[in-house]
Amino acid sequence: MAEKIILSVKDIVKTYPGVVAIDHVSFDVREGEVHALIGENGAGKSTLIKTLSGAITPDSGSITINGKTFDSFTPALAKEQGISVIYQEFTLVPGISAAENVFLGEKTKPGLFVDIKERECRTQELFDQMGIKLDPSQKIRDLSPAMQQIVEIAKAISKNVKLLIMDEPTAPLTTNEVTTLFRIIHDLKERGVTIIFISHRLEELFEVADRVTVMRDGQYVGTRNIADIDRQQLIAMMAGREMKESYPSRKTAIGEEVLRVEHLTGNGDKDISFTLHKGEILGFAGLVGAGRTELMRVIYGANPVESGKIFLHGKEVKIRSCGDAIRHGIGYIPEDRKNQGVFLRNTIKWNTIVNDIPGYSKGLFVDTKAEQRVAEEYRARFNIRTPSLEQKVNNLSGGNQQKVVIAKTLAAKSSIIIFDEPTRGIDVSAKQEIYKLMNELVATGHSIIMVSSDMPELLGMSDRIVVIAEGCKNGEVEKADFDQNYILDLASGGKVKGAC
Template identity: 45%
Template sequence: MNNFILKLENITKEYSGTKALDNINLAFEKGKIHSIVGENGAGKSTFIKIITGAHKQTSGKFIYKGKEVSNNSPHNSMKNGIGCVYQELNVIPYLTIAENIFYGYEEKKNIFLDKKYMREKSKQILKNLGVNLDINKLVKDIGIGNQQIVEIAKSLIRNVEVLILDEPTASLTKSEIKNLFLILQKLKENGVTIIYISHRLDEVLQISDVVSVFRDGKLIASDINKNLDQQMIIKNMVGRNLDITKYSKEYSSEEEVLKVHNISSKYIKDVSFELKKGEIIGIAGLVASGRTELANAIFGVDKITDGSIYINGKKVNIKSPSDAIKYGLAFITEDRKDTGLMLEMSIKDNASISSLKSFTKGLFIDKVKQEKVVEDTLKTLKLKYSSIKEHVNNLSGGNQQKVVIGKWLLTNSDIIIFDEPTRGIDVSAKEEVYKIIENLAKEGKSIIMISSEVEEIFRMSNRILVMSNGQIVSSYKNGCVSSEEIFKDSSSLLRERDYEK
């Protein structure tokens, strides 16, 4: 028992009579990687917030290093050597990478900041992560994947004894994940206890010593890695065997709904492709390859400096997202926190913000119609919520993503861009999102899907475009390419290939 650095005994957390956690008993062994998995809303986030002191348990004991802690708080938790990298990023956009890494833990030399030391230490940390980033660059100018790496680096300057990682690989490439796992192994060898939260079960089984499964606020199962497989974990997560179907890659329409012709922006160059009615195009590529920047250009977020866009055969001039919406485009962005939702507003207001005109009578909003349409749409998405007047920031990450999708479904757009549609979503919720996308395509909607998960691209796409250095470097019919070829293309400096096999 002396090997357990952290124990939680009979932990229960109630909100207005509802149990978010129900009598959880779990212990974490020193120098081990212990993964916690479960569907969105299973209680994982609440459990982590109790460990970090952000929330106080309703009942139960919190025991750290053999002593019961009765006054846990975020400050005391960090002081005691418990660190956490949350799924929702906490970077400061207008500070440099080095300043973000040391924010709140600045090093001083006499009375002045030791900027040289902080820059050199930041370089070393990033080098250990296998990342080549300019530490003097503002965080607002790097992609979300690199921002996630900065968050991880921040934790490494602190002498943590328990490190919690909440979906740390959601936006990382395979090579970055490999480097992260090497770092975690080093930390483990140095006696650091790691609590690893992820929906990527293959990663969980690869990196973990122990895996615990939460469902509906309860601990369903906990076992050592070698006794588990993905199907067993999934069954414990969802309470049933999950029927995972594969989308049919065949579609018959030759009707062109979108043509992108040689468009360029500050971030992309000479991009061309066509999208057919009912087609799902998957866009693959490494982080910073230009995938999101292409979506931003099409949707009017970034200014197009050259080239043309045609919708249903007609040239259009999209200068802003409002123009894009007018032409029947929708954009589910990769970062729901910053660009997809207004977290302090209600579910109802978030879901209807892009389609308010359809609920307006003269100068007034028909609130009865608004609430009915929103509720009907969210019901099809199987959203878990108590009231549509509930604030979005009270929802789990997966349910927040469903609100974003619902918002755009209400616009009845014909062309929908999904950027990392299942980022941070559990395996069951992923299936629901996949079925939503499949049904949209079957209804004649045309889909552009950007994803860092090659398996997701293979599963969902009729056609696959690979991007590198802001350009499309290759195009494949699904079924005619391997993941190795996609990785090779996305890593290649040969940017003039645009072929179809």
């Protein structure tokens, strides 16, 4: 007996000025399966999702859902057909409770007033179904990314979702949280919910997916049973060529000390000391919430120093703002590139030079030729894929957005660069470009601090690793002593080797 098809897209086309985002894409999704959708950044996945959710209208093609065929969707129509999307950037309202978010916009009881207690009871029932301990009255802003993810899923379930699309759902989660999410996905599947699962973490697909569809350059490449394909074959389908996941070798001599942090306290971190040297990539390991990003924000001046000292090239400096950090040659490439790293609605050129506008000015006038020249140099150097420097950054893929953030940082003449989760949410090919670029930077005299939750990345790219646990430094590991289990033990609060 043939498997029932719940979703069929046929010859979907979507173009933007100078870009074909989706080029005659067709594929089917079976009812009750977990169907992975993968591809490099810029492959067209996000555009396809927005087409299915009704956020954008395709130029041509059709969507068949539950046996009904449509030329296009509206958000209301997608909702009516049981389609729900959980995007990378959550759509929750931070200042209200989990229960209010789950039923936001819904009339749950007759009358003029919302019955909050009734919403909390119904939300508690949903959490109980999911096997999750979470107070429905808690405000979203007080929840971890994992719990916010749970609220998004509960919101979808409350609307009798038939097709749930999850865009990079594991990106902000710890290993234990990913295990919980996969259990929930399994439970949803058992209840007949169909899931389209998008992830750049290929190992996850073999745990959770039944089939996988690959896109490349806006086109459909193929669909395979997950049991019939291996990791390297998937990578080859995505890239259109054989590509091995690896970390490029580096033979850069590590030089003198460029940064020293002594007993630094602030933003939840306590009494942290470390050094960074010229030509070095210093990794920072720790569990999500350990305080790594919080520490980087203090060093960059985004949060105040409560006590302790920062030295640059042997001299103590006071960094009270991000502007101070930039003037001292410290650049920051944040974890959340969309909200903190770039100005999405501005052009590539404007983003590239924005941190050093005075450097492109002559008196009262801006040197537009210099701006254009510098922006073009970085576009070529970093292979930013765009038809024009006047393209707005929100039209770029995640990997190309990350390159713009790096260009912005380097154009401000930063010599010390903090990379916070440098490859989160970008594909294998773009990762290789970022790794190569990091090696080029340290080879030309820059120094890098790299925060990463990807253990192979930390081990493959770092010269030393500092481990943070619960806001404190809990160890420092030299390259010769790198051991994944030992570092994970330190990140979990274990003792340093040789400690009492």
